Amino acid sequence: MSLSPIRKISGRAVPVEGDDIDTDRIIPARYMRCVTFDGLGDFLFRDIRQTPEGKSKNHPIDQVQFQGATILVSGMNFGCGSSREHAPQAIVRAGFQAVIAGNFAEIFFGNSTTLGLPCVSAKKEDLQALTQLVTREPATQVEIDLEKLKVTAGKLSFPVTMKASAQQGLLSGRFDAIADLLANLPKVKDLAARIPGPTSP
């Protein structure tokens, strides 16, 4: 599909602190009983943000000074666990445009890239500095430059990393591979003819 290239993301950032934020925490399985992704944004981080009874835990995402934030900042191994695309879908549908974390679980990273949700990895000390800065000054504009692989926030500036094919895909607007895959369908048919699938009983 021809999509717009994504070169820079600018906006305010909100911290979701902790390492190993798994996909069950991003969206608990009980909210995945659905046949579309509509409305999933409402359940983003449900159990981090609310008690079982539905009372707000006053998580930064729900604090007034972070309303309108478009960048999530978290810890190591973000998105580990299940392959559910419901997780990045919930993040996108809640209005977020990028995630900065220590590193990302592989399937989550791929799912996010396909949706045009850039996930960039930063060093632990840089993440801590960014978390402190936006906690202290929530109005800080954070900019992620995907070309230079650099994050700038106020006086803070640090390098980030991203898998080359994902960076290339986002910068060229080809992060959703479907059009490129479809273009090769004749070649796929040739190869598939040589590699049989399961035999019908």
Next chain:
Amino acid sequence: MGKTLFQKVWDRHAVGKLPDGSTQLLIGTHLIHEVTSPQAFGMLRDLGLKVAFPQRTFATVDHIVPTDQRVEPFQDTLADAMIKELRKNCADFGITFFDIPSGKQGIVHIVGPEQGITQPGTTIACGDSHTSTHGAFGAVAFGIGTSQVRDVLATQTMALSPLKVRKIEVRGKLGPGVYAKDIILHVIRTLGVNGGTGFAYEYAGPTIEGLSLEERMTICNMSIEGGARVGYVNPDQKTFEYLKGRPYCPKGKDWDAAVQEWKQVASDPDATYDDVKVLEASEIRPTVTWGINPGQGIFIDEAIPSPEDLPEADRSSAREALEFMKFQAGQKLAGQKIQVAFFGSCTNARVSDFVEASKFLKGRKVAPGIRAIAVPGSQGVSKVCQEMGIDRIFRDAGFDWREAGCSMCLGMNPDQLVGDEICASSSNRNFKGRQGSPTGRTLLMSPVMVVAAAVTGEVSDARKVFSKT
């Protein structure tokens, strides 16, 4: 220079390079279920696309199915809408659906091997992270997201970058009461929950070769809990014996030809690996998790570690885990009261799991007040267990014997923890909220250890509980 199985299978299935530098990979077999496929079919319809190779996609229903009351419509209207949607999608696009009335329904990772759909040397994809299970047969199997489910439906391919390969060699003899589940929990604890990111794990060595196919599935199943998207075991004679005669396998002369081909896909003796780790089987003891990720495990006779004694990177997660689990550093898990025992999931709900546990359960009773459920992984597993009288052993002991499904492994169906209940579970994830209650507490362990916990009402060393057997 020799090649690994991963490299051979990758090279054989590569269609070509894509503009972003990734590879377009042919997916030999695609498995789908009700949770991650409906949106993919929706995208397909929006784009006006067809399913390119419908005979290469197989469907079943597992995550949302109730395991007690199977009458439709399901009480949960959302779950009911999901099964109906899958039926419609399979009918519209000509996909084989192992639906409830077929007698072949079950957890997708149990149904594939059972039907002989899972075969060596192929690529498999499914919108579920435990797809790595199929690697037990020497397939390269990927868990994928819904957009990739769409890609595979529309083109039978997806865009991927090659993985590095880490050989995990397990040597020596497992002690009595130590199982495949303990091996993989030990691997994850040793290499870390994200130690496998970017890698395919090749499980090898004499200990792995000595395991049955079902035990190998348990190990490959949890690769993703160690961060590895793909895990596999080289196919051997046991693999071929397990598959022979299964419905979707080649027959007659085609079978012989297939076996010859499958023998070629195993890693060459002189293959080079990006990394090699060696583990001694004799050092592994029955393992139980104490925390909120599958790497937070201890041997049953060990104490829960103090966060200060762990590597710096693991400390904050350990503190969070102790607070959530309401456990103390230094505490042993043996003797910890449980409220629920769950025997099931794609990790441990195959015939051999039930057979092994039934040897110890026979003639014993579930401790008073413990909610114990046994959920066969498929209708096929259930049928065999009934023919062998295994279900009777579980029922007589006080287990609730259920219909096939994912059940209490994840909170998507009526089988859920309540409040902060502690569950001895043969499943794969102990994440916060995983078993349906935001405060529920999951202790992962082998099926035999689940049975030991069920009969004593507390976490117990199965080797001691069953020593008289």
